[in-house]
Amino acid sequence: MGALAFAQQTTAGSDPKVSPSTMTPTASANAAVVAPTAPADNKAVADTTGAPRTMPVALRELSPWSMFLAADIIVKAVMIGLAFASLVTWTIFIAKMLELSLVRRRLRAALAKIAESRSLAEAQFALGANGSVLSQLLSAAMREARLSAGISSDAGVKERAASSFAEIVRAEARRIRLGMGLLATIGAISPFVGLFGTVWGIMNSFIGISKSQTTNLAVVAPGIAEALLATAFGLVAAIPAVIIYNHFARVTKGYLELVSRSSGAAGRLLSRDLDRTHVSPASRVNSRAAE
Numbered sequence: 001m002g003a004l005a006f007a008q009q010t011t012a013g014s015d016p017k018v019s020p021s022t023m024t025p026t027a028s029a030n031a032a033v034v035a036p037t038a039p040a041d042n043k044a045v046a047d048t049t050g051a052p053r054t055m056p057v058a059l060r061e062l063s064p065w066s067m068f069l070a071a072d073i074i075v076k077a078v079m080i081g082l083a084f085a086s087l088v089t090w091t092i093f094i095a096k097m098l099e100l101s102l103v104r105r106r107l108r109a110a111l112a113k114i115a116e117s118r119s120l121a122e123a124q125f126a127l128g129a130n131g132s133v134l135s136q137l138l139s140a141a142m143r144e145a146r147l148s149a150g151i152s153s154d155a156g157v158k159e160r161a162a163s164s165f166a167e168i169v170r171a172e173a174r175r176i177r178l179g180m181g182l183l184a185t186i187g188a189i190s191p192f193v194g195l196f197g198t199v200w201g202i203m204n205s206f207i208g209i210s211k212s213q214t215t216n217l218a219v220v221a222p223g224i225a226e227a228l229l230a231t232a233f234g235l236v237a238a239i240p241a242v243i244i245y246n247h248f249a250r251v252t253k254g255y256l257e258l259v260s261r262s263s264g265a266a267g268r269l270l271s272r273d274l275d276r277t278h279v280s281p282a283s284r285v286n287s288r289a290a291e
Contacts, residue, residue: 067226072204075230078197082233085186089241092179100251103132103176107258110134111265119276120145120269133172133259137266140164145273154274161270165263172259176252180245187241194234201227 110132117123120142127135144161151157205223 067229072201072226075197075201075204075226078193078200078230079233082190082194082230082237085190086233086237086240089183089186089237089244092183093240093244096179096248100176100248100255104255104258106132107134107255107262111258111262114138114265114269117269119273120266123266123269132262133168134262134266136168137165137262138269140168141266141270145270154271157274158267158271162267165266169256169259169263173252173256176255180248180252183241183245183248187238187245190238190241191231191234194231194237197230197233198227201230 110127111134113126114123114134117126120138124135124138124142127138141161141164144157144164148157148160202224205227208223
């Protein structure tokens with residue numbers, strides 16, 4: 001029976017006129033067993049094997065702007081705050097540079113003008129409308145001399161004038177240091193603020209890794225890069241702030257030394273005026289005759 005079926009199958013395969021309908025059921029079954037089954041699609045084979053399919057990951061552009069846009073809202077807020085702090089730093093730098101250059105030049109010119117003055121009135125006339133701190137010191141000295149008219153104690157007048165000078169010097173020091181405290185704050189806390197943004201971003205990256213269940217570098221790298229960008233912002237804000245603060249500390253110290261010289265010059269002029277008030281007319285005539 002098997003030989004007969006094989007002969008019929010051979011005859012059907014060799015004779016083109018023989019149709020599958022003329023074949024016996026046994027031959028049809030054997031043909032179904034012998035005929036190979038071609039895979040319909042490679043994807044289907046991959047699916048039937050049960051192996052996990054790795055989908056290709058689209059690479060993202062890692063420019064600073066794209067990383068900022070893709071960052072978490074907290075990390076974005078940190079970076080915006082640090083960028084604003086950097087803007088404040090450079091604004092203070094420009095403003096203080098102009099201010100310190102102007103006041104130092106004005107005070108040096110004022111000291112040069114009164115170098116040959118013999119009295120407070122002569123010094124004020126030489127200065128005119130200078131607007132420097134030296135004008136305030138001369139005005140304070142003349143006011144104290146006027147209020148102390150009729151008092152014989154020169155030591156008390158000088159002491160009260162020195163107290164007025166000290167108040168003017170302290171006020172000028174506070175005014176000229178305005179903004180430097182903000183520079184010190186920005187330089188001190190900006191790295192830690194940037195580090196906070198980095199820690200927050202890395203935590204979010206780890207959460208995303210656990211959800212995606214993959215450690216592929218193309219998946220992990222963007223989130224970590226976005227987090228590290230916050231640290232970069234913190235350093236960009238902190239480093240210039242520290243450098244500018246140290247520069248202004250030196251320049252301000254030099255300016256305050258000029259202010260102290262101005263205070264000493266006003267005190268000397270006041271002392272000369274006080275000494276002149278105690279000179280008798282006869283002594284003045286004799287001194288002039290001697291000259």
